[in-house]
Amino acid sequence: MAVPKKKxxxxxxxxxxxxxxxxTQSVSVCxxxxxxxxxxxxCPTCGTYKGKEVLDVAKAS
Structure with missing residues (x-):
């Protein structure tokens, strides 16, 4: 069994x-x-990524 020799x-x-x-998590601005x-x-509010609309937020909510 491994026991420490010194405290x-x-x-x-x-x-x-x-x-x-x-x-802390880094936060960027859309x-x-x-x-x-x-x-x-x-972006969860507008649904864009790299300048393109990827997610239709109005349809998703």
Whole structure:
């Protein structure tokens, strides 16, 4: 059974956990309707992606 030979200090423990944190999602602005949207995804309000209408929002709702 694996047992640590020495006690892990608070500093060592916190250095190990330095990368375990949550990051916020980046939000971009739709060029058509100027509403916030996730990058590389269809705009949920106007249904456009890269300047083309991909989704008919009036029909979908």
């Amino acid at each position: 892990t200090s608070k500093s060592r423990k916190n250095m190990r956990r330095a990368h375990d944190f949550l990051t 060029p058509q309707c100027k509403s916030p949207k996730l990058p590389h995804r269809v």
